Amino acid sequence: MDRASYHSVIVSVSLAGKGVSIYCSVSALNLSGLTKLPVLISPSLEEARRELVIGLEARRLLVMVASCTVEYSGRTGSHLGEGERLVIVKGDGCILVHRGRDYQPVNWQPSGCIIQAQASNGTLVLKAVRPSPLESLTLVVKDVQFLGTFLLQDDAEFVLHASEEEMQRAIILQPDVIEQGFKILDFEKKVPPGFVDVYGVDTEGNTVVIEIKKDPAGFPVIKQLLEYLKYLQAPPGKKLRPMIVAPSIAKGAQPALAKSGIEFKQLTLQKAVAILQKYARSDQQALKSWL
């Protein structure tokens, strides 16, 4: 089959490995873009291997439905007996093996792998080796139901309203959200055990140490904050005010909070986003008035 014949071949369909193919003249149809869609249905293993090699070489997205076994060996090991799975190989060298249920892949390899397809003893073997940490994923494919190779045109930006970061940005943009007159001195301030999310002073000159959580604040965050306090001190005659900023307090954590002298300031992600939007608007207005 000639991959370069843009106007005569749309879909190559080989049935049950018997070399039966369906060709369709497309000269009369508006099918620009379709020629980049090789789709094999029930190809022979050798046909599938050829297509995989071409797709891997071109770093296309490979989508395969096949019966296979899967072995993983590396940080630990795993074995999965034969069954039909959805196998995805992406252009950046990652691979996902999905079963018919569950959000997570049953086996996978993150991006940066060396992936190859080889014939072996009447089966098709797909190997994905990750150099560091050294680990390898091996699929022994017995039968391919479907194999498609795609080129995804996708330049869109992904925007996530990312919880903790947005809460931090909201506090930085509008420190009043913590309390009237609160001033920020630093954020992501390094202390030996980690980083203080926000660090500032109140109107009395006391040092405020803020730990932000997007989820209900529980014991771990209290411990974390107390740990940080060991390495911080207030100016002479002033106090250290440890404070947790979160949407709520976890169920059993209230007593520990009171006992440890940590303050709690409620801030929901929603409110944080609202603040950011307000500033984005005023930024826009500032920009407008500038022009």
Added chain:
Amino acid sequence: MDRASYHSVIVSVSLAGKGVSIYCSVSALNLSGLTKLPVLISPSLEEARRELVIGLEARRLLVMVASCTVEYSGRTGSHLGEGERLVIVKGDGCILVHRGRDYQPVNWQPSGCIIQAQASNGTLVLKAVRPSPLESLTLVVKDVQFLGTFLLQDDAEFVLHASEEEMQRAIILQPDVIEQGFKILDFEKKVPPGFVDVYGVDTEGNTVVIEIKKDPAGFPVIKQLLEYLKYLQAPPGKKLRPMIVAPSIAKGAQPALAKSGIEFKQLTLQKAVAILQKYARSDQQALKSWL
């Protein structure tokens, strides 16, 4: 197209929404199983919607390559502009939106969602709503390159050599791996802050408190173990011997380990698996001699 005509239709291919279809008589071919493979190539949005509804109803695996935008709203929110993506919907009601790169989906919804496909204003809208926590994922599909619905036959068992658990089992099966004469009293022993992995006595009658890590042991595990110790005591005249069992010690953690009086016993996952296999073999032999 008649889905029930097992012997006359294999693949329905509709091109660019123009209703062009390719049919192939399969009466002469051995194609059992192929009829369960409806595959649409560049269908119209309405054709795709029909197929999606049928596939969702039948709880099949849906694999779609389409140009779409994606909105997520729930625990946080996200926006993704138009672009071509691989969309997977599984029978248990989870959905994955993958871009051409990266291991992880750009958007998703875990299993247990209510998923529906509807026509809307010349577009196809795919919605996945998760009841708790309440969150929703919305795909506005502008163009479908490919849509396949599959039924994956897969009853195989997945076996993972699961790090910490296997290390614990190895110690329980063969306590000598810790030291000669070590005897186990309990495991997963409850103390207020959590669970002690393994709890036992040495030949001198001292209490040994073991925390297992599959990764290099760092500061957090030292703290955790010291926390547990507060709630444990040795018999009169005996010592408490806190011990970390792990493949190695994290770089900076050695001094803290020495200072805190915690012992370290090296155990790699590999060795643990070897022990388990030895016992599996002896189990088999015991079974054989029994028969």
Added chain:
DNA sequence: GCCTAGGTCCCGTTG
């Protein structure tokens, strides 16, 4: 390379 922290983490178990 190691280590730290966050994630729409997901996922199981337990209270």
Added chain:
DNA sequence: CAACGGGGCCTAGGC
């Protein structure tokens, strides 16, 4: 229902 820990977690950022 919430909370807790583990994961082949993955991923990004620092050192």
